[in-house]
Amino acid sequence: MTPSTHTVSNQPPPLIDYDVFASDAALVEGVARHADAGRAAGLAEELGVLGRAAGSRRNQEWGRLANERLPLLRTHDRYGHRIDEVEYHRTWHHLLEHAVAAGLTDAWGHPDGHLRRAAGLMVWTQPEAGHACPLSMTHSAVPTLREQPELAEVWVPLLTSRSYEPTLAPAAEKRGALAGMAMTEKQGGSDVRSNTTRAEPAGESGMYALTGHKWFCSAPMSDVFLVLAQAPGGLTCFLLPRVLPDGSRNTFALQRLKDKLGNRSNASVEVEFDGTTLAWRVGEEGRGVPTIVEMVAATRVDCVTGSAALMRQAVAQAVHHATYREAFGDRLVDKPLMRNVLADLAVESEAATALALRLAAACDGADAGRAHDRHLLRLAVPAAKFWVTGRCAPLVAEALECLGGNGYVEESGMPRLLREAPLNSVWEGSGNVQALDVLRALQREPGSLNAFLTEVGAAAGADHRLDAAITGVLTELSDLEGMEGRARRLAERIALVLQGSLLVQHAPPAVADAFCASRLGRDSGGAFGTLPAGLDPAAIVRRAAPGPVEIAP
Structure with missing residues (x-):
């Protein structure tokens, strides 16, 4: 019997009625890591x-x-x-x-x-x-x-x-x-x-x-x-x-x-x-600007958090789609190239989540009077705001592409995510404003650099690529000539080193290895989906999935 022209097949079920928190391993682990054990x-x-x-x-x-x-x-x-x-x-x-x-x-x-x-x-x-x-x-x-x-x-x-x-x-x-x-x-x-x-x-x-x-x-x-x-x-x-x-x-x-x-x-x-x-x-x-500066700092932290949330939702939708959608005889998630793309997106999302939660924990520390957290926030907030919010739009665009034409249709929800994605990079100061604020923190508040070095120093020796990246930041700082023109590069490196130190210490080895290889090492590509060989993208995608998923090795 000829099937009806309206028979629907090979379409994923909607991603609804799921636990947004419990299905996000990076978020669950980050909360447990930073929260007081009794709470x-x-x-x-x-x-x-x-x-x-x-x-x-x-x-x-x-x-x-x-x-x-x-x-x-x-x-x-x-x-x-x-x-x-x-x-x-x-x-x-x-x-x-x-x-x-x-x-x-x-x-x-x-x-x-x-x-x-x-x-x-x-x-x-x-x-x-x-x-x-x-x-x-x-x-x-x-x-x-x-x-x-x-x-x-x-x-x-x-x-x-x-x-x-x-x-x-x-x-x-x-x-x-x-x-x-x-x-x-x-x-x-x-x-x-x-x-x-x-x-x-x-x-x-x-x-x-x-x-x-x-x-x-x-x-x-x-x-x-x-x-x-x-x-x-x-x-x-x-x-x-x-x-x-x-x-x-x-x-x-x-x-x-x-x-x-x-x-x-x-x-x-x-x-x-x-x-x-x-x-x-x-x-x-x-004293208008000094009076309102704490509000600006708090909203910038929210910009980082909001971008991390958009990234996570985009990755969840992309992995969910690829888990159910078949093409050329296999599920998309089992195709090596698609799996590489999904894993790369998941690494970016997890790094953003880890940094956003560290900033939130530092806000708690600063609120309680801890000097290290207060100094760390002064440098880390503009650096994170510059980098994480700027990475949001290209990540969401790539995640949308994972859905193909379906992702370009309003009903998928992906176009709304894509339109939302650039907002946090503009709100509360664009990228140049944040990069210049990084320079201002380094020049006027030396305690911020000491806090940064102490923070990333906790991961020293755990990964040679991270160690080299920390040395690279110090090299950048040793050359003050024309620093303003290189401010964006410096802000990027500070944010990446912070993310790398967090993942090396706390993320599964597959995630940390992929981040260091593709963001800090020499073997990195410019596009998503260019993770180098020798990594474990299947483990990364399983971790990022919003529900249980079996992925062929």
Whole structure:
């Protein structure tokens, strides 16, 4: 009997209803490695609950709808009153409500708090990355607000609450709040010192009126925003509430939504301040950049974590597809060349995960007062942000190609990952900004280099290629002539050596060997899938699979 033309065969089942945490060996092992021994089991159990929710059919459907039903700008109500609101699809609120309830804005001051949050963020945002923006802004605002204790007393309990309340209302009437950010302007971008928004004292102590235009404002329906503006004493940081204590709306004119490449579930707007907007000063006048630097560092860590999450999801989808799809008589995963590609992608993903978790653990250490972790973060954060976020887009593109034409179709979810992939390399400073910050750390804070050398020194002697790479970094640093022109190369080498040291110490030999051979050794290619001979790609792919898989040797 002739089969129906609508018979479906040789198509993989959807990757749904799986545990995003438990199926990620690198993440599970990294959490166990960095967590306090007495808390590790409970933390893994908590992340498993989140991982099963993240991989559920329902949550993946939420992610799809949040990106298809785009935010809408509502500047006025039906009567002509200005309201300046953004209307989101209900699934956006479902995602945020679950994330906030899971504590993804609550890390500061808790043992292993940053590690728990980073792992949770990596798990929960894999199906939908856009809502990570308000989560990151809210989390990162806390250290900046500590600069102004009277503001921190009001806002920090709300920002770290596990209650999600999307309705705009005065702080006194809310159980939880989100924070946004309005820093950049059209003439400056990352050069915030060129900002022209003005801040004029408004009578009451610490109160100012703002006048200006912000080119990018993140999460515009947040309750409160950190804003940079030029006060009489110079560039200053301010806290701007959407609703004033008396219940009236602050002047916060939303001009238009940005039509972005990706991150489409998350609204980004241009916002106008017209001189009647009231804000509270955070820190001293003229100290805007130093005041907000801890927020920037925290969001950069989230950029690394977010890119690691995107990489992991792309690799999981590629390995899953290749496990079930057959071509030319065999499954794709059993084809030596495809297996080499998948293994190479998996190594890149695992290295990103290992470095992201180390940064999170260092945040916990710095929060607890450990000097080594504080110095390490100063150098490692911009280096990791430069390298990991820059590797995300080419990895996702290659993973999409593993699905062939199916990967180019929206229903696969891969195009959304690809559009999202460049975001973290642009957000919070592009690659050049990060590379120059690496130089700044080395020149102004010698403790950061000592911390880096101590960190990678723990793996000294374990792999000759890693040892040679460490020596190479020191050689780079010995030649200061024209250093700015070589800043990207230096940032890359620092990040790779950090990743290599982590994998050599903690990853299975197959993964560490492949990383050192292809990223640190001389026998390396420029494209994914060029792992040299003599490695064990099958073991690497089995480890990266989101479910059990048998792979022919």
